[in-house]
Each structure stands twice: as C-alpha cells, then as structure tokens.
Amino acid sequence: MSISLKAKVMSNQPVGPEIFLLTLEAPAIADAARPGQFVMLRVSPGPDPLLARPFSIHGVEGGKLLILYQVKGKGTKLLAQARPGSELLVWGPLGRGFDLAAERPALVAGGMGIAPLAFAAERLEERGAAFDAFYGLASKEAFIAWDSVSGDGAFFLEDWGWNGASEDGSVGLHGLVTEPLRTRLEQDGERPGAVLACGPLPMLKAVALLCAEFEVACQTSLEAPMACGVGACLGCAIPSVGGGYLRACQEGPVMDASLVDWKKI
Ligand SMILES: Cc1cc2nc3c(=O)[nH]c(=O)nc-3n(C[C@H](O)[C@H](O)[C@H](O)COP(=O)(O)OP(=O)(O)OC[C@H]3O[C@@H](n4cnc5c(N)ncnc54)[C@H](O)[C@@H]3O)c2cc1C
Ligand code: FES
Structure with missing residues (x-):
C-alpha cells in the first residue's frame, strides 16, 4: 500500500560531491519501507516542477526516511535548497524491493x-x-x-x-x-x-x-524515467524477454535479471 503525505524536512546535508542526504519525517512510509523500494518526491513546496522525482529509500531511522541523492538537473538542484522545517509531498513506498x-x-x-x-x-x-x-x-x-x-x-x-x-x-x-x-x-x-x-x-x-x-x-x-511512479504512464517501460515490456515502477524497480531483454538495453 502506498501512502501519500507532506513530510517535514529534518535535515538536508551535503555528504559528497553534489551528493546530499535528505532526512524526512514520514513515519507511515518509513514503517512500511523495504530495501529496493522507492518514493516519489515533489522536490519543492511550490508548483514547479510539477512532476515528482523517484528516489530509492536509503534507510529508515525511527519514523524518519533517508534519501541519498545526487544533483543532476533542475529538480535535484531545487531539492538541494530544501531547508529543515519545510514540507515536501512524498508518496510510497513504491515498487518491488x-x-x-x-x-x-x-x-x-x-x-x-x-x-x-x-x-x-x-x-x-x-x-x-x-x-x-x-x-x-x-x-x-x-x-x-x-x-x-x-x-x-x-x-x-x-x-x-x-x-x-x-x-x-x-x-x-x-x-x-x-x-x-x-x-x-x-x-x-x-x-x-x-x-x-x-x-x-x-x-x-x-x-x-x-x-x-x-x-x-x-x-x-533498474532506473527508468518515471512520471507517475504508479503504473499509469508507461514512461518507465523496460523491454522484457519474449517481447513486451515491464514497468520499472510496478514490476520493478528490482527485477529478476532473467526477465529483462538486455540486448535491447
Ligand atoms: C526507481 C528509481 C530510484 C532512484 N533512486 C535514486 C537515488 O536514490 N538517488 C539519486 O540520486 N537518484 C535516484 N534516481 C534518479 C533520480 O530520479 C534522477 O536523478 C532525478 O529524477 C533527476 O531529476 P532532475 O530534475 O534533477 O534532473 P532532470 O533535469 O530531470 O535530468 C537531468 C539528468 O538526469 C538524468 N535522469 C533523469 N531522470 C533519471 C532517472 N530516472 N534515472 C537516471 N537518470 C535520470 C537525465 O537523463 C538528465 O541527464 C532514481 C531513479 C529511479 C527511477
Ligand atoms: S512511471 Fe508511470 S508507469 Fe511507471
């Protein structure tokens, strides 16, 4: 079951080159999280960018959710500016771990x-x-x-x-x-x-x-571009053995490697 909530930023500290550790207060998600699952996170409290970004669950500490992320583009640049006390919309845990x-x-x-x-x-x-x-x-x-x-x-x-x-x-x-x-x-x-x-x-x-x-x-x-994170947009399709596709957000992100058509990747 996926839970959607406004999570308070507890800390957002640099831990490497362009790498940050974000700690969110999100007890319902933290309690349900399993390794390999991910969350969709709105990177700023404002309307822009509209689309949430997917991030693996890096760990849980009590009711806190840890996310380890690298600054890549617009969304993660904005996320790096999130200050303790602000609130971000997050939903998860998602996918198969x-x-x-x-x-x-x-x-x-x-x-x-x-x-x-x-x-x-x-x-x-x-x-x-x-x-x-x-x-x-x-x-x-x-x-x-x-x-x-x-x-x-x-x-x-x-x-x-x-x-x-x-x-x-x-x-x-x-x-x-x-x-x-x-x-x-x-x-x-x-x-x-x-x-x-x-x-x-x-x-x-x-x-x-x-x-x-x-x-x-x-x-x-497997990482794939994800717009919805819940199986609706098909943006995260991964070619599967025998034809067809697997959705990284639903059938993954963790997939048995024997199901993936690696020749097409
Ligand atoms: C299931 C899943 C788990 C992830 N977990 C983490 C994590 O724990 N830590 C972390 O730092 N990143 C993780 N990512 C990647 C992260 O979602 C992207 O780096 C982020 O969405 C980039 O957003 P942006 O707005 O900063 O960059 P954009 O402006 O959207 O893109 C900037 C660059 O990043 C690349 N990029 C965008 N989305 C992805 C993606 N999904 N995968 C790979 N490259 C991408 C683009 O091709 C482009 O080159 C994960 C992705 C998925 C699908
Ligand atoms: S991200 Fe929309 S279907 Fe997977």
Whole structure:
C-alpha cells in the first residue's frame, strides 16, 4: 500500500560531491519501507516542477526516511535548497524491493546504486545474515562520506568491508566492480546464493551477463524515467524477454535479471 503525505524536512546535508542526504519525517512510509523500494518526491513546496522525482529509500531511522541523492538537473538542484522545517509531498513506498532470503547474497553497487543497497545491507546485518558487498565508483573523490549505520561520516568501504573497485585506481582495485565479482563467482565454494545489484545500466547489464554465465540468481534494480511512479504512464517501460515490456515502477524497480531483454538495453 502506498501512502501519500507532506513530510517535514529534518535535515538536508551535503555528504559528497553534489551528493546530499535528505532526512524526512514520514513515519507511515518509513514503517512500511523495504530495501529496493522507492518514493516519489515533489522536490519543492511550490508548483514547479510539477512532476515528482523517484528516489530509492536509503534507510529508515525511527519514523524518519533517508534519501541519498545526487544533483543532476533542475529538480535535484531545487531539492538541494530544501531547508529543515519545510514540507515536501512524498508518496510510497513504491515498487518491488529486493528479496533478501538468499544464502549469503552478494550486493553489487555502482555509484549512487549504493543508496538502496546500503538499506539492504542494514537489514541483513540486523538479522545477522552473512553477505558480501562490492562497490564500484569512478574515483576516490566520488566516495560518499556517510555511513547510515553509525551515522559518523565513515566510508562504507572501510567500515563494512565492501570490496571496492575504482575506474582510476585511486581506491580499491583498479577497474570495474565486475572484476572482483567475477573472481568471487569463480570460487566454487564461495558462490553467492544471489547477486543483488543497483547502478548504471551498463554495469547492471554486465552483472546480469556474469550471473547468467555462472548460473547465479540475479536481482537488478533498474532506473527508468518515471512520471507517475504508479503504473499509469508507461514512461518507465523496460523491454522484457519474449517481447513486451515491464514497468520499472510496478514490476520493478528490482527485477529478476532473467526477465529483462538486455540486448535491447
Ligand atoms: C526507481 C528509481 C530510484 C532512484 N533512486 C535514486 C537515488 O536514490 N538517488 C539519486 O540520486 N537518484 C535516484 N534516481 C534518479 C533520480 O530520479 C534522477 O536523478 C532525478 O529524477 C533527476 O531529476 P532532475 O530534475 O534533477 O534532473 P532532470 O533535469 O530531470 O535530468 C537531468 C539528468 O538526469 C538524468 N535522469 C533523469 N531522470 C533519471 C532517472 N530516472 N534515472 C537516471 N537518470 C535520470 C537525465 O537523463 C538528465 O541527464 C532514481 C531513479 C529511479 C527511477
Ligand atoms: S512511471 Fe508511470 S508507469 Fe511507471
């Protein structure tokens, strides 16, 4: 069930290059939220822009909803100006989240894909479930100086033992995140029960193909332009295997990678 409410901005602080952590008071949404689900958020109290923007749920703290976002264009620029005490219209939780039931899953995040996977990691930690985590980013500068568990501004990579990879080699392994993932998949006894991935489409495609090669179940969280977020506009269509489309906002954003026609993406 999706809930619509006016949420009070508790804080909206920079935590990285053009990256902000927004905390909203939204108890009804926070209580119902599951990792991988998202909300639609009106980025300003005024009428412009009219369309809400989709954001993954990065975490919940009591009745508060955490959103980790990067400034991209008009909407997120406006959002970065939201001051504590103001109110923003938000509805959710929306869509299908990650299935966290697999034995020792591997979480694979690319860039801002860390937003929903940090929430998944938190839930796995709470229930004492073992998991491995992989984080790919362009460079050390792209690090997000925020740890939603301790709240002390520590880096994910160091605190949580994430296997890091960076494209310029400035942190972790020099290369793409799929390289340490491949190494793990090649180790027979160490194979994850499932791979849970979120990041740019080329990364998701590479992860999906890798999982197919090693016959490991793969759940991908897909981003698509979303106007309504509730299945009505078809703006978020993702090509599906066997023809037709899946709506990222309804059948996703987390989809079994075997259902997606990656050749058309
Ligand atoms: C399910 C879902 C969850 C998301 N979660 C997060 C999140 O946790 N944190 C975060 O920072 N962003 C997230 N996004 C992306 C976020 O919605 C867009 O960055 C945002 O809508 C851009 O709005 P804007 O008005 O600032 O930019 P616009 O002016 O609308 O666009 C600026 C640039 O951003 C690109 N863009 C716009 N919409 C999207 C989109 N849906 N996906 C990818 N690129 C887009 C455009 O192509 C353009 O290049 C998510 C998107 C989806 C669909
Ligand atoms: S965003 Fe409108 S149908 Fe998915």
